[in-house]
Amino acid sequence: xxxxxxxxxxxxxxxxxxxxxxxxxxxxxxxxxxxxxxxxxxxxxxxxxxxxxxxxxxxxxxxxxxxxxxxxxxxxxxxxxxxxxxxxxxxxxxxxxxxxxxxxxxxxxxxxxxxxxxxxxxxxxxxxxxxxxxxxxxxxxxxxxxxxxxxxxxxxxxxxxxxxxxxxxxxxxxxxxxxxxxxxxxxxxxxxxxxxxxxxxxxxxxxxxxxxxxxxxxxxxxxxxxxxxxxxxxxxxxxxxxxxxxxxxxxxxxxxxxxxxxxxxxxxxxxxxxxxxxxxxxxxxx
Amino acid sequence: xxxxxxxxxxxxxxxxxxxxxxxxxxxxxxxxxxxxxxxxxxxxxxxxxxxxxxxxxxxxxxxxxxxxxxxxxxxxxxxxxxxxxxxxxxxxxxxxxxxxxxxxxxxxxxxxxxxxxxxxxxxxxxxxxxxxxxxxxxxxxxxxxxxxxxxxxxxxxxxxxxxxxxxxxxxxxxxxxxxxxxxxxxxxxxxxxxxxxxxxxxxxxxxxxxxxxxxxxxxxxxxxxxxxxxxxxxxxxxxxxxxxxxxxxxxxxxxxxxxxxxxxxxxxxxxxxxxxxxxxxxxxx
Numbered sequence: 386x387x388x389x390x391x392x393x394x395x396x397x398x399x400x401x402x403x404x405x406x407x408x409x410x411x412x413x414x415x416x417x418x419x420x421x422x423x424x425x426x427x428x429x430x431x432x433x434x435x436x437x438x439x440x441x442x443x444x445x446x447x448x449x450x451x452x453x454x455x456x457x458x459x460x461x462x463x464x465x466x467x468x469x470x471x472x473x474x475x476x477x478x479x480x481x482x483x484x485x486x487x488x489x490x491x492x493x494x495x496x497x498x499x500x501x502x503x504x505x506x507x508x509x510x511x512x513x514x515x516x517x518x519x520x521x522x523x524x525x526x527x528x529x530x531x532x533x534x535x536x537x538x539x540x541x542x543x544x545x546x547x548x549x550x551x552x553x554x555x556x557x558x559x560x561x562x563x564x565x566x567x568x569x570x571x572x573x574x575x576x577x578x579x580x581x582x583x584x585x586x587x588x589x590x591x592x593x594x595x596x597x598x599x600x601x602x603x604x605x606x607x608x609x610x611x612x613x614x615x616x617x618x619x620x621x622x623x624x625x626x627x628x629x630x631x632x633x634x635x636x637x638x639x640x641x642x643x644x645x646x647x648x649x650x651x652x653x654x655x656x657x658x659x660x661x662x663x664x665x666x667x668x669x670x671x
Numbered sequence: 672x673x674x675x676x677x678x679x680x681x682x683x684x685x686x687x688x689x690x691x692x693x694x695x696x697x698x699x700x701x702x703x704x705x706x707x708x709x710x711x712x713x714x715x716x717x718x719x720x721x722x723x724x725x726x727x728x729x730x731x732x733x734x735x736x737x738x739x740x741x742x743x744x745x746x747x748x749x750x751x752x753x754x755x756x757x758x759x760x761x762x763x764x765x766x767x768x769x770x771x772x773x774x775x776x777x778x779x780x781x782x783x784x785x786x787x788x789x790x791x792x793x794x795x796x797x798x799x800x801x802x803x804x805x806x807x808x809x810x811x812x813x814x815x816x817x818x819x820x821x822x823x824x825x826x827x828x829x830x831x832x833x834x835x836x837x838x839x840x841x842x843x844x845x846x847x848x849x850x851x852x853x854x855x856x857x858x859x860x861x862x863x864x865x866x867x868x869x870x871x872x873x874x875x876x877x878x879x880x881x882x883x884x885x886x887x888x889x890x891x892x893x894x895x896x897x898x899x900x901x902x903x904x905x906x907x908x909x910x911x912x913x914x915x916x917x918x919x920x921x922x923x924x925x926x927x928x929x930x931x932x933x934x935x936x937x938x939x940x941x942x943x944x945x946x947x948x949x950x951x952x953x954x955x956x
Contacts, residue, residue, distance in 0.1 A: 587873055588896060588944070588945065591894065591895070591896070591945040591946075592944075592945050592946055594945075595945055595946030595947055596946065599946065608877060608894075609877075610874065610877070617873070655874065655878070656874065656877040656878050656880075656881055657878060657881040657882070657885075658877075658881055659881070
């Protein structure tokens with residue numbers, strides 16, 4: 386019944402100040418400012434015409450996943466309704482803002498909107514960032530959840546995600562074949578926890594780590610390696626008060642189905658890197 | 672030409688043998704392979720030992736290299752004698768203490784204590800470190816030099832070392848196929864500048880980085896990646912101020928005639944392509 390999504394498409398995030406966000410996106414993250422409107426900035430990380438949109442209007446953050454056909458869009462609408470949630474069709478104006486042909490949106494239990502989109506804009510021009518970050522793609526979004534069970538049920542039943550692993554109560558969702566594009570973490574707050582950009586290899590993780598330090602940016606986790614996805618990562622905190630991570634390519638989802646990792650910090654970093662966030666410490670190591 | 676096969680062991684004097692043993696086992700991750708009065712031997716691979724700490728002056732540091740035959744050892748002794756190095760042949764008791772068949776001891780032009788050894792012991796007992804540092808073996812040493820040109824000439828013209836790359840005037844030299852088994856770095860007095868152990872991979876380097884930090888060991892350089900050998904590395908401080916290095920992924924040179932030594936900056940970017948800067952005297956101007 387559930388459709389296979391094409392990809393994780395974008396993150397939409399409210400920021401207090403577009404000028405600061407423009408500098409952060411380009412100079413720190415190494416993204417390319419592709420488009421801007423009066424109230425929004427659209428940054429590229431790959432062939433997607435935008436992977437992250439910073440805006441100032443007072444609306445909930447959104448994360449988008451792509452379907453391949455109008456029929457799939459309609460079947461997802463029905464699947465969400467049947468699971469007991471309320472999806473809405475995006476208006477033409479909303480679709481234009483999101484650089485898509487059409488789509489729906491639904492509120493996840495943690496308040497983050499999930500956009501399911503059809504025909505999102507791809508750019509014909511190559512991505513080229515301001516510094517050699519090694520960025521290859523938008524890789525994943527992490528979500529903070531006060532009610533982890535409710536959010537897991539939503540992503541499983543309404544969206545049709547497949548659990549690829551658990552680390553304690555944190556859960557990793559496969560939506561397009563990759564180990565995860567969405568990760569849910571138990572937290573004392575609701576909302577977007579962070580976004581991860583894929584980079585080529587560990588060299589880029591380490592170079593970006595030294596870049597963070599030289600730029601006096603906080604290193605909130607890593608350099609480390611997720612034992613679940615197998616990806617090396619390093620994370621800082623930036624505009625919109627979320628984490629920004631770089632990560633190497635993930636392993637394929639485990640062939641024999643999801644694995645349960647213990648509720649410890651080591652389940653979030655196999656290298657035992659220092660961590661400033663409770664979400665990645667596991668209940669047993671807090 | 673003196674044909675050296677490989678670097679074999681280091682012998683380090685210490686005023687605190689117990690402390691040095693604790694560090695070698697619990698931090699470095701070596702395995703005690705033998706004891707003699709006033710000396711402890713450590714294993715890192717198939718060799719009987721690759722490091723020996725003994726009660727003595729911390730400046731008493733020796734590096735040993737293997738020579739392939741008794742005839743070559745005698746020829747080496749004669750060559751070094753002729754060049755004016757004072758060569759001493761090891762006594763039976765000294766050989767026994769080093770687990771070798773025979774050796775000669777001398778000082779290189781800088782005054783570094785060197786031993787050329789014959790038939791060092793390999794043991795059937797596998798190395799199994801107390802801590803899971805991922806060590807695959809003792810691999811190279813850095814030696815101090817206050818005249819890099821003079822000392823490069825000794826190792827490459829009197830001995831068979833070949834320069835793989837240079838960082839400033841500091842040569843990284845190979846004896847076999849491994850990018851470097853011996854390197855020279857600028858320092859005003861003789862001694863071992865650093866001791867390298869290879870580890871299995873990136874995970875080992877990174878886990879050790881967090882492990883040694885958590886144990887209040889001073890990390891002096893890295894984690895990083897050398898643009899010369901392409902190895903990922905971590906440098907940290909050991910007993911008596913000795914610098915130890917873990918590294919992984921050192922390039923091997925199999926096509927001798929085609930390899931061209933390259934010149935790198937004697938600056939952080941010549942030592943690390945990730946952006947870390949060394950806090951090691953011999954790696955700084």
